[in-house]
Amino acid sequence: MKSFSSKIGVLLAAAGSAVGLGSIWKFPYIVGENGGGAFILLYIACSLIFGLPLVMNEFLIGKLSGRSAYSAYRVVSGTNRWQWMAWINLLCVLAIMSFYFVVTGWCIYYMVEAASNTFAGMDAEALKAHFHAFEGHAPVMIIYATIAIVMTASVLWFDVNKGIERLSKILMPLLFIILILMAIHMVFLDGGSIGLRYLFEADFSKITSKVVLQAMGLSFFTLSVGVGVLVTYGGYMPKDQEVTSTSIQMIVLVLIVSLLAGMIVFPAVFAYGFSPTEGPDLTFVTLPAVFQHMFSPTLTCTVFFGLMCVAAITSTISMMEVMVAFLCDATSETKRPLNRHQSVVVIAVIQIITNTLCILSMTGNADWLSVMGQNLFDSANTIVTDILIPIGALGAALFTGWFVPKTRYQGSRVSSFLYLVVLRWLVPIAICIIFLDSVNII
Numbered sequence: 001m002k003s004f005s006s007k008i009g010v011l012l013a014a015a016g017s018a019v020g021l022g023s024i025w026k027f028p029y030i031v032g033e034n035g036g037g038a039f040i041l042l043y044i045a046c047s048l049i050f051g052l053p054l055v056m057n058e059f060l061i062g063k064l065s066g067r068s069a070y071s072a073y074r075v076v077s078g079t080n081r082w083q084w085m086a087w088i089n090l091l092c093v094l095a096i097m098s099f100y101f102v103v104t105g106w107c108i109y110y111m112v113e114a115a116s117n118t119f120a121g122m123d124a125e126a127l128k129a130h131f132h133a134f135e136g137h138a139p140v141m142i143i144y145a146t147i148a149i150v151m152t153a154s155v156l157w158f159d160v161n162k163g164i165e166r167l168s169k170i171l172m173p174l175l176f177i178i179l180i181l182m183a184i185h186m187v188f189l190d191g192g193s194i195g196l197r198y199l200f201e202a203d204f205s206k207i208t209s210k211v212v213l214q215a216m217g218l219s220f221f222t223l224s225v226g227v228g229v230l231v232t233y234g235g236y237m238p239k240d241q242e243v244t245s246t247s248i249q250m251i252v253l254v255l256i257v258s259l260l261a262g263m264i265v266f267p268a269v270f271a272y273g274f275s276p277t278e279g280p281d282l283t284f285v286t287l288p289a290v291f292q293h294m295f296s297p298t299l300t301c302t303v304f305f306g307l308m309c310v311a312a313i314t315s316t317i318s319m320m321e322v323m324v325a326f327l328c329d330a331t332s333e334t335k336r337p338l339n340r341h342q343s344v345v346v347i348a349v350i351q352i353i354t355n356t357l358c359i360l361s362m363t364g365n366a367d368w369l370s371v372m373g374q375n376l377f378d379s380a381n382t383i384v385t386d387i388l389i390p391i392g393a394l395g396a397a398l399f400t401g402w403f404v405p406k407t408r409y410q411g412s413r414v415s416s417f418l419y420l421v422v423l424r425w426l427v428p429i430a431i432c433i434i435f436l437d438s439v440n441i442i
């Protein structure tokens with residue numbers, strides 16, 4: 001199996017997976033809805049206390065097996081009893097991708113619209129109408145989601161060290177530079193300091209049990225845990241790569257990007273008298289409206305949505321890679337093994353179908369396509385965050401904590417800490433509480 005060729009390549013590819021719409025789209029609006037600084041502290045605490053051991057754990061499972069998520073659990077444990085984890089991982093990436101590509105398509109569409117100056121002179125009301133008209137228009141959304149799928153597939157067409165690694169080494173530094181420049185620009189706007197205060201002042205009266213759960217869910221989602229991405233990338237790690245330091249560096253990068261996204265959004269929103277509590281519309285309605293007041297609206301808006309596209313595509317690449325590696329690995333044991341190119345085509349076609357169904361269901365063109373009374377876009381989002389990611393993370397923690405012989409981890413600096421406290425007890429108990437709460441049992 002081909003591997004990444006450098007340690008920095010692994011780090012940037014993993015950070016590319018983690019930094020995505022979660023950090024740049026979800027993080028600011030969830031912070032906005034939950035009162036700012038106190039939520040951020042919770043998010044950071046969840047990422048360090050629960051996220052870090054889970055990230056290390058998944059990297060380690062992949063690295064020890066040197067295989068894809070399909071056979072990693074079997075190879076590491078030496079039994080077939082954990083094969084269900086592989087299928088949970090597969091189901092989870094399939095579900096995430098069926099809405100993630102839709103939003104990636106929105107980002108591409110908005111970047112194109114911004115570059116062609118469509119938003120010039122539009123106020124917040126006009127932009128809201130524009131966004132909702134777009135959200136109801138299936139053909140355009142299908143075209144843009146398909147463009148996102150084809151772009152992702154064309155990177156995966158190459159071996160991991162030539163496609164994912166090379167691209168991450170170019171795009172991730174670019175993403176950081178643009179984020180830092182935009183954050184500096186926004187923070188120095190007149191009135192920008194109000195946004196900064198909102199972001200960093202902690203009002204603990206806003207913290208309820210629901211908010212704690214939301215912080216944990218967001219932290220798992222942004223760190224890409226529980227879905228097999230880190231297991232797959234762990235399988236591509238060079239032998240001498242240290243799991244602990246790579247995991248810490250990856251988490252620090254994600255936290256920095258999320259905070260930078262907050263430092264772009266809130267100063268801008270407050271400087272021009274908008275509200276930060278607009279929910280998911282914050283990025284696609286409020287921000288373009290805010291940018292219209294700035295020195296160079298077309299450029300700022302285009303750069304911002306370009307940045308979102310880069311962040312989103314490096315994440316879709318990681319998810320699709322889980323499926324491609326899975327398919328190659330699973331079929332290698334059959335009479336009809338699929339090579340990488342064939343797997344990429346099969347998975348891309350599956351994605352085009354699931355995304356089209358998702359878009360038809362969310363635009364009201366296929367009312368029969370609903371799960372639990374919600375359209376496919378909303379239900380996939382809920383099922384992933386509330387059910388599949390917690391099960392995937394819980395399963396991986398229990399797997400390492402209780403079932404894998406300790407000798408397998410010998411020689412790794414993380415073993416005793418991982419085994420005895422966090423993965424055995426803390427993570428499982430915390431996830432069970434989230435889960436019971438989300439299904440309203442407690």
Ligand code: PHE
Pocket residue numbers: 017018019020021022023096221222223224225227229315316318319
């Ligand atoms: N971490 C990504 C984000 O924040 C989403 C993601 C989840 C990517 C799971 C891969 C796997 O947008």
